[in-house]
Amino acid sequence: MAPKKKEEPKPAAPAAPKPQEPERPKTPEFDPATVTLEFTPEQLEDFKDAFQLFDRTPTSEMKITYAQCGDLIRALGQNPTNVEIMYVLGKPKAEDMQTKMLDFDQFLPIYQHICKAKDRGTFEDFVEGLRVFDKEGNGTVMGAELRHVLATLGEKMREDEVEQLMQNQEDANGCINYEAFVKYIMAS
Amino acid sequence: MGCGVSKSSQFNKHSRKAIRAAVLIQRWYRQYVARTEMRRRYTWHIFQSIEYSGEQAQIKLYNFLGYLMDNFTPSSTERNLISHIFRENDVCWDSEWERYFCYKNIEVPEVYSGPHLTFPLTVEQAVGLLEAFRSKKQLHSRYVLELLLETWKLLRMLPNINRISTCHSKEITICGDLHGQLEDLLLIFYKNGTPSLEKPYVFNGDFVDRGKDSIEILLILFSFMLVYPCDVYLNRGNHEDHIINLRYGFTKEVLTKYKIHGKRILKLLQKIFSWLPLATIIDQKVLVLHGGISDSTDLSVLTKVNRYNYVSALRPPKRRNHSSAGMSIDIDMDDDLWSTSKIYQRRASLTYPKPLGPRECFHNRSLQDFSTRIKANMENELEHSKRREVILAAALHRSQQDILSASTDSMNSDNAKDEWRQILDLLWSDPMNQDGCIPNEVRGGGCYWGPDVTEDFLNRHNMQLIIRSHECKQEGYEFCHNRKVLTLFSASNYYDVGSNRGAYVKLGPDLVPYVIQYQASSMTRELTARQSVGRTERSALKVLREQLFAHKSDLLCAFKKVDTKNAGLVSLIDWASAVESVMHLNLPWRMLRCQLVTCKSSDGMIDYYDWFNELAIKGPNTDHIDQSLLETLYRHRSTLETIFRIVDTDNSGFISMEDFRQTWKLLSVYLKMAITDEDICNLAETIDSNHDGSIDIDEFMEAFRLTDKKSRLERGRSMFMATTSDLTKLEGDPNV
Numbered sequence: 001m002a003p004k005k006k007e008e009p010k011p012a013a014p015a016a017p018k019p020q021e022p023e024r025p026k027t028p029e030f031d032p033a034t035v036t037l038e039f040t041p042e043q044l045e046d047f048k049d050a051f052q053l054f055d056r057t058p059t060s061e062m063k064i065t066y067a068q069c070g071d072l073i074r075a076l077g078q079n080p081t082n083v084e085i086m087y088v089l090g091k092p093k094a095e096d097m098q099t100k101m102l103d104f105d106q107f108l109p110i111y112q113h114i115c116k117a118k119d120r121g122t123f124e125d126f127v128e129g130l131r132v133f134d135k136e137g138n139g140t141v142m143g144a145e146l147r148h149v150l151a152t153l154g155e156k157m158r159e160d161e162v163e164q165l166m167q168n169q170e171d172a173n174g175c176i177n178y179e180a181f182v183k184y185i186m187a188s
Numbered sequence: 189m190g191c192g193v194s195k196s197s198q199f200n201k202h203s204r205k206a207i208r209a210a211v212l213i214q215r216w217y218r219q220y221v222a223r224t225e226m227r228r229r230y231t232w233h234i235f236q237s238i239e240y241s242g243e244q245a246q247i248k249l250y251n252f253l254g255y256l257m258d259n260f261t262p263s264s265t266e267r268n269l270i271s272h273i274f275r276e277n278d279v280c281w282d283s284e285w286e287r288y289f290c291y292k293n294i295e296v297p298e299v300y301s302g303p304h305l306t307f308p309l310t311v312e313q314a315v316g317l318l319e320a321f322r323s324k325k326q327l328h329s330r331y332v333l334e335l336l337l338e339t340w341k342l343l344r345m346l347p348n349i350n351r352i353s354t355c356h357s358k359e360i361t362i363c364g365d366l367h368g369q370l371e372d373l374l375l376i377f378y379k380n381g382t383p384s385l386e387k388p389y390v391f392n393g394d395f396v397d398r399g400k401d402s403i404e405i406l407l408i409l410f411s412f413m414l415v416y417p418c419d420v421y422l423n424r425g426n427h428e429d430h431i432i433n434l435r436y437g438f439t440k441e442v443l444t445k446y447k448i449h450g451k452r453i454l455k456l457l458q459k460i461f462s463w464l465p466l467a468t469i470i471d472q473k474v475l476v477l478h479g480g481i482s483d484s485t486d487l488s489v490l491t492k493v494n495r496y497n498y499v500s501a502l503r504p505p506k507r508r509n510h511s512s513a514g515m516s517i518d519i520d521m522d523d524d525l526w527s528t529s530k531i532y533q534r535r536a537s538l539t540y541p542k543p544l545g546p547r548e549c550f551h552n553r554s555l556q557d558f559s560t561r562i563k564a565n566m567e568n569e570l571e572h573s574k575r576r577e578v579i580l581a582a583a584l585h586r587s588q589q590d591i592l593s594a595s596t597d598s599m600n601s602d603n604a605k606d607e608w609r610q611i612l613d614l615l616w617s618d619p620m621n622q623d624g625c626i627p628n629e630v631r632g633g634g635c636y637w638g639p640d641v642t643e644d645f646l647n648r649h650n651m652q653l654i655i656r657s658h659e660c661k662q663e664g665y666e667f668c669h670n671r672k673v674l675t676l677f678s679a680s681n682y683y684d685v686g687s688n689r690g691a692y693v694k695l696g697p698d699l700v701p702y703v704i705q706y707q708a709s710s711m712t713r714e715l716t717a718r719q720s721v722g723r724t725e726r727s728a729l730k731v732l733r734e735q736l737f738a739h740k741s742d743l744l745c746a747f748k749k750v751d752t753k754n755a756g757l758v759s760l761i762d763w764a765s766a767v768e769s770v771m772h773l774n775l776p777w778r779m780l781r782c783q784l785v786t787c788k789s790s791d792g793m794i795d796y797y798d799w800f801n802e803l804a805i806k807g808p809n810t811d812h813i814d815q816s817l818l819e820t821l822y823r824h825r826s827t828l829e830t831i832f833r834i835v836d837t838d839n840s841g842f843i844s845m846e847d848f849r850q851t852w853k854l855l856s857v858y859l860k861m862a863i864t865d866e867d868i869c870n871l872a873e874t875i876d877s878n879h880d881g882s883i884d885i886d887e888f889m890e891a892f893r894l895t896d897k898k899s900r901l902e903r904g905r906s907m908f909m910a911t912t913s914d915l916t917k918l919e920g921d922p923n924v
Binding site for chain 1: 205206207208209210211212213214215216217218219220221222223225226229230233621622760761764774776777778779
């Protein structure tokens with residue numbers, strides 16, 4: 001008789017992180033037509049300004065590439081994950097990112113959807129998140145550990161991105177006071 | 189394994205939390221990056237808009253002056269004031285040239301501590317020159333003239349298009365715009381080595397203007413070219429043009445550094461610029477030129493042109509003609525080419541049927557503007573009806589009709605037109621992402637060309653890459669058009685300290701470009717990316733506030749139109765659209781509002797009177813001068829200074845009272861300013877305090893706070909006028 005097969009321990013984390021989205025069993029394709037726009041005219045003018053800034057067509061056609069969409073959404077004040085961005089763009093292929101374009105009207109439902117998503121994360125959430133790495137419970141985290149985490153977990157950051165984030169944040173012992181760190185990030 | 193399971197579930201829980209935390213941080217970080225990028229973008233946009241509108245203004249001014257030239261009789265005063273900048277160098281024979289530029293009589297005094305040059309130049313002397321300039325020495329005008337003469341002799345032997353190769357495993361180094369920034373050139377030579385037989389270089393134009401060491405850069409490049417004529421290649425840029433130099437600082441720099449012989453040096457440089465080759469081709473596969481191409485660029489045409497005829501790329505070569513009255517008048521090859529707008533109108537209809545984009549082309553409107561302005565001016569001056577205005581108005585009306593119906597010209601004119609357009613495109617064009625080819629309205633010269641034009645061009649000429657410069661890029665370089673076009677910019681910190689890096693390219697026999705970046709000045713390394721953006725942003729906003737203040741009257745008008753209740757308040761939307769309608773800079777005003785309008789307003793409305801107070805630049809003690817006149821002066825100070833320098837024919841820095849008056853007449857026509865003789869007298873008297881009948885240009889500009897000396901020194905370089913007394917450029921640390 002074969003020995004009882006031991007179950008492989010499940011990997012500690014789901015391989016592909018879907019962290020902040022509310023659990024949806026099978027995500028359907030994103031349909032912009034189903035989104036109702038709730039922006040005020042004032043807000044629309046603000047968005048137009050920002051949109052124009054990213055518009056690189058010399059004749060100002062009010063179009064941006066798919067690749068810029070995420071940046072624009074973030075520049076306007078949201079902080080979606082990369083997965084969420086891909087979702088609202090209809091999961092485009094890598095080569096489409098630089099070539100396919102969006103105009104302002106196509107952008108609005110996308111942005112609206114992102115705005116509506118729950119659980120955007122507040123200052124406290126952010127601090128809580130960092131507290132996870134506060135081994136000694138003294139308000140600081142080890143810079144080296146944070147770098148490692150950011151580069152290997154979640155929606156991994158590149159080394160130069162990590163470097164840019166952490167530049168001049170660590171003290172002489174390589175520690176970071178995370179409340180100050182969070183304020184720094186959120187104050188841009 | 190019980191322990192294992194429980195451990196793993198603890199691990200699970202902790203790790204899930206860790207991942208959530210990580211993702212949260214990553215999300216916030218990416219938002220932070222996007223917002224910083226946004227700020228960087230609009231800061232960049234501010235600087236670039238102002239820079240390009242300055243270029244456009246210069247072209248517009250030049251066209252206006254050219255038009256006056258063509259339409260006034262030779263004896264009129266206005267024409268004489270400005271004719272010398274259009275006069276092609278009268279001296280034709282080489283021997284006469286050599287006599288004119290003879291340096292032999294110039295004595296070098298014993299106290300002179302700079303380098304002494306003997307010809308033929310050796311590499312030790314070239315390197316010595318580098319070291320001397322690094323130590324802030326200046327080369328004596330005698331040696332300058334000698335060096336320039338030798339350079340000219342060499343350039344005359346070169347073809348329009350240099351053809352070089354990477355044989356013997358040589359890597360060719362290519363550099364982009366330097367714009368008088370000596371620190372960057374020294375840095376490149378430090379990192380990459382000076383030019384030599386093993387280390388060939390191509391310099392891709394725009395060596396001068398804006399930076400404070402333009403002449404030194406030229407002297408270094410020329411001296412290495414003389415020592416290694418087969419290994420140093422120079423391409424002409426749009427700033428190698430004496431008309432552009434009048435506005436952007438090179439003329440001023442030379443005249444300041446070389447008070448006695450500056451004029452001669454400038455004249456010789458005019459010739460040299462016209463003899464600079466137009467492009468370089470490497471291994472028959474890589475084209476290096478300053479601006480770019482258009483859909484009509486034809487290398488076989490460019491190979492054959494007489495490039496020296498184009499002393500300024502902004503004007504086609506002249507042809508002497510005899511009028512019916514027997515007077516000899518300088519006329520254009522084509523009268524209807526005086527304004528490049530004509531070309532654009534034609535090109536637009538052929539290749540781009542859609543109406544041109546929202547950025548208005550001043551050229552296209554300029555003709556209409558001039559005639560109405562002149563008419564208004566005429567009505568004002570009817571009591572003093574002077575003959576010239578009658579001529580001007582009549583000429584304008586007549587030629588307006590002529591211009592709109594293209595007349596057929598002499599046999600050669602089509603070729604000449606084509607030639608000129610090709611050279612203009614070469615020096616001024618920019619790439620765009622869209623297919624096609626449209627006029628470059630933003631700059632006022634050349635075109636925007638698309639990836640299809642690149643593809644077609646490269647196929648036709650059997651080439652694989654275009655390397656060009658002309659545009660400042662944050663990383664010092666940028667690929668576009670499927671990596672078939674490379675923009676290369678070698679002046680780091682161009683807009684401000686920390687604004688951008690510079691780059692140069694190395695090309696080996698495999699013709700794969702290898703880019704090296706750098707940034708001059710040790711200060712920038714210590715700034716974080718965020719601080720760097722913040723600093724440049726503050727600088728840009730300061731410049732923008734000045735611009736807004738300079739347009740106060742127009743802004744007030746625009747606001748009043750919207751503020752029907754006359755409450756002194758406008759909504760944010762109205763504020764933004766009014767500002768754009770006046771400034772034409774195509775900036776995201778709503779986004780910039782928080783930075784530009786700090787006075788508190790009630791329920792989202794902006795109190796514009798408060799705002800103007802906030803913006804106000806402290807005025808000079810000129811209460812007796814009309815405020816709106818002052819404002820106009822302030823707004824057009826760059827144009828004003830340019831006209832002064834044109835009028836100052838002997839380049840002494842002084843103009844006579846009479847010329848001063850005539851300048852105002854010119855300006856009043858050009859700028860829609862109603863200015864009386866009394867106004868002019870008041871102005872003049874304020875300046876000519878010693879009543880000797882002459883006006884010091886620099887003093888004039890300073891007296892009316894048209895240049896703010898303090899801020900110039902602080903910023904190190906003005907966006908509007910390059911200075912030579914720049915005390916704040918930090919010592920470059922070449923160890924990057």
